[in-house]
Amino acid sequence: MFARWPGFDDKSLQDFAFILYYIIFWSFVRQTLIFYLLQPLARHYGIKSQAKLDRFGEQGYAIVYNVIMGSTAVVCLFLDSHGFHLPDSHIVCNVSAPNLVLSHRVFLVK
DSSP: OOOOOTTTSOOOHHHHHHHHHHHHHHHHHHHHHIIIIIHHHHHHTTOOOHHHHHHHHHHHHHHHHHHHHHHHHHHHHHHOOGGGSOTTHHHHHTSOHHHHHHHHHHHHHO
């Protein structure tokens, strides 16, 4: 299916170094965001307990991460959607809703 180039699919220590680098990099970004943006924001709004500051930071990071990654996914899907469709997806899309419900009920009865 795909052409195999010599050395292209080989695994090496460089793959491990690549993954380790990005683990460290994104952990640094996460901690920087929590300590320098989210915890001061929580203190500004009156949160004083360290446990609550930590929770606010973790949940704030989760929100920031999901907003950025979700928005990126929507933009990628909008700009380049041919990879997200099956070759015969027009057949599935032309089925009306009552037929889908009927076929689902028949499947459950069998």
